[in-house]
Amino acid sequence: QKEVEQNSGPLSVPEGAIASLNCTYSDRGSQSFFWYRQYSGKSPELIMFIYSNGDKEDGRFTAQLNKASQYVSLLIRDSQPSDSATYLCAVNAGATNAGKSTFGDGTTLTVKP
Amino acid sequence: GAGVSQTPSNKVTEKGKYVELRCDPISGHTALYWYRQSLGQGPEFLIYFQGTGAADDSGLPNDRFFAVRPEGSVSTLKIQRTERGDSAVYLCASSLNGGANEKLFFGSGTQLSVL
Numbered sequence: 001q002k003e004v005e006q007n008s009g010p011l012s013v014p015e016g017a018i019a020s021l022n023c024t025y026s027d028r029g030s031q032s033f034f035w036y037r038q039y040s041g042k043s044p045e046l047i048m049f050i051y052s053n054g055d056k057e058d059g060r061f062t063a064q065l066n067k068a069s070q071y072v073s074l075l076i077r078d079s080q081p082s083d084s085a086t087y088l089c090a091v092n093a094g095a096t097n098a099g100k101s102t103f104g105d106g107t108t109l110t111v112k113p
Numbered sequence: 114g115a116g117v118s119q120t121p122s123n124k125v126t127e128k129g130k131y132v133e134l135r136c137d138p139i140s141g142h143t144a145l146y147w148y149r150q151s152l153g154q155g156p157e158f159l160i161y162f163q164g165t166g167a168a169d170d171s172g173l174p175n176d177r178f179f180a181v182r183p184e185g186s187v188s189t190l191k192i193q194r195t196e197r198g199d200s201a202v203y204l205c206a207s208s209l210n211g212g213a214n215e216k217l218f219f220g221s222g223t224q225l226s227v228l
Contacts, residue, residue, distance in 0.1 A: 004155070032214045043204055043219040044156065051214060088155050092213050100146070100169055101217065103155030 003027060004091050006104035014112050019076040021107050023089030026070065032092035033065055033072045034101065037085045044088055048074060079111045115139075117220035119205050125226045126195055134190040134223045136205030142218075144211030145188050147180055148204040150222070156204055162188060163211045195227045 005024045013019045021035075032051055036044035050056045050063040050072065062075040072091075076083055086108045090101040118137040126132050138145050143164055148156035158172040162182045170180070177195075182188040192199055202224050206217040 008153075034216070043221050044217075045219070046216045049214075049216060090155075100158050100161050101156075102158065103148075105153065105155045 002104070003102045004089055004104040006087075006089050006107050008105060009108040010110055011107055012110045012112060013079050015079060015081060017079050017111075019079045019083065019109055019111070021074040021076075021087050021089075021109065023072045023074075023104055024070055025072070025089075025091045025102075027091065027093055027102075028067075028070065030067075030070075030091045030093055033063070034090040034092070035061075035063060035074045036088040036090060036103075037083075038088055038106065039085045076109075079109075081111045081113050084109060084111050117205055117207050117218055119203075119220035119223050121223060122221065123224045123226075125228065127228050128195060128197060130195050130227075132192050132195055132225065134192075134203050134205075134225070136188045136190070136220060138186065138188070138205070138207030139218055142207035142209055143185070144208045144215070145182060146206045146208075146217065147188070147190050148206065148219075150202045150204055152201075159190070161211070168211070192225075195225075197227050200225055200227045 035048040038044045048063040050065045056063045060077045064073045086106040088106045089104040120135045145162040147159040150156045161169040165185045177193045180190045202222040204222045205220045208215040
């Protein structure tokens, strides 16, 4: 079992819909959680981070964290074709591991016009 | 610099050869990370530098891989006796101080192809 699990997809949603991306992790000591967007042939770009249980909203993006269930998700509202990309979930173990992140293999999202 | 810079963007080499990949982090960032990403997979941690020292090299797959950061800025990842399985995109990232909650800023990567 991988330390960070994501559905590989592809996930396809129509333009304007809500896209829901999910991630589970195995290390209960994990403290920091990140969502990166990666366009084909490009490097990962951070779009959201969350450290505390609950929801965190930033524009059209909402990250949700449930440490008890070891689950983190990303919601994209009013999805646009430009949101079509692979979304990577990354988890940091804690202070002793600095910024060392463990990544999932990503979920590919396609937003259809 | 404005962002993390990696050179070369593409490197084609033959099995058994030696290669060096270079990373120039964001100016002022003390933490530097190397990751490797294979097709269809997420980035895989290789090594982390805090300043000039390798604080965590637990992700280096074997002793053919080595990295340095002699002056605490530019870093070079060195791969000896390359194998076809080393083919991947090698990503460099930096962060301000290496804190667990800090964001990583990635370079555009070096696509390494071992023939």
